[in-house]
Amino acid sequence: xxxxxxxxxxxxxxxxxxxxxxxxxxxxxxxxxxxxxxxxxxxxxxxxxxxxxxxxxxxxxxxxxxxxxxxxxxxxxxxxxxxxxxxxxxxxxxxxxxxxxxxxxxxxxxxxxxxxxxxxxxxxxxxxxxxxxxxxxxxxxxxxxxxxxxxxxxxxxxxxxxxxxxxxxxxxxxx
Amino acid sequence: xxxxxxxxxxxxxxxxxxxxxxxxxxxxxxxxxxxxxxxxxxxxxxxxxxxxxxxxxxxxxxxxxxxxxxxxxxxxxxxxxx
Numbered sequence: 001x002x003x004x005x006x007x008x009x010x011x012x013x014x015x016x017x018x019x020x021x022x023x024x025x026x027x028x029x030x031x032x033x034x035x036x037x038x039x040x041x042x043x044x045x046x047x048x049x050x051x052x053x054x055x056x057x058x059x060x061x062x063x064x065x066x067x068x069x070x071x072x073x074x075x076x077x078x079x080x081x082x083x084x085x086x087x088x089x090x091x092x093x094x095x096x097x098x099x100x101x102x103x104x105x106x107x108x109x110x111x112x113x114x115x116x117x118x119x120x121x122x123x124x125x126x127x128x129x130x131x132x133x134x135x136x137x138x139x140x141x142x143x144x145x146x147x148x149x150x151x152x153x154x155x156x157x158x159x160x161x162x163x164x165x166x167x168x169x170x171x172x173x174x175x
Numbered sequence: 176x177x178x179x180x181x182x183x184x185x186x187x188x189x190x191x192x193x194x195x196x197x198x199x200x201x202x203x204x205x206x207x208x209x210x211x212x213x214x215x216x217x218x219x220x221x222x223x224x225x226x227x228x229x230x231x232x233x234x235x236x237x238x239x240x241x242x243x244x245x246x247x248x249x250x251x252x253x254x255x256x257x
Binding site for chain 1: 179185189190196201205216225226244253
């Protein structure tokens with residue numbers, strides 16, 4: 001899983017660098033259209049993902065203490081934060097689409113839509129992983145001494161969080 | 176550091192980022208401040224949330240190295256655009 005996580009991080013690194021270097025040739029366009037983004041939703045979604053990450057850390061602490069039910073509940077709470085993120089991001093996307101904005105509108109929106117949609121898919125993947133790990137915690141597959149699956153699933157979720165920590169300031173605020 | 180305190184620090188830095196955007200700040204000092212903020216946030220997520228604080232340096236450096244690489248490339252690109 002760590003190999004997979006590092007590979008994912010490298011893909012996002014290429015995406016972020018491409019955004020930043022594309023911007024250096026179109027500074028005014030990027031600065032102008034960045035102002036049309038909903039920073040309130042962007043910031044709220046950052047806090048939501050951070051809170052989800054906190055819940056997942058608490059899930060790992062719970063299973064290390066041998067408390068599988070508590071671990072399952074924290075994992076489900078973490079996945080719930082993921083769902084909240086998707087709902088807010090969906091509202092943000094719907095607003096952009098209602099204004100006729102698409103990948104072909106301009107270079108800024110091409111990066112904004114593709115980067116955030118790519119991350120959106122990773123949140124869904126993270127929720128599937130957390131859900132699967134929660135189910136295995138529920139069925140007694142993990143214990144205080146055997147919980148590698150919980151830690152690995154948690155690491156994937158934190159990767160999704162780490163990527164957004166870079167994405168929000170870069171795409172929504174930095175100019 | 177206690178995980179709740181780490182979460183609180185991350186949220187405060189996020190709110191400062193949001194505030195900087197709302198206040199209309201821009202330019203080299205904002206870019207540097209935001210990159211520093213992302214580095215601090217990324218460091219705590221890697222060390223305390225991912226739990227890499229206690230593991231071998233070579234593993235921790237892989238993820239920290241990713242963070243430094245990304246922030247360095249962004250700094251370079253924004254420098255070119257100024």
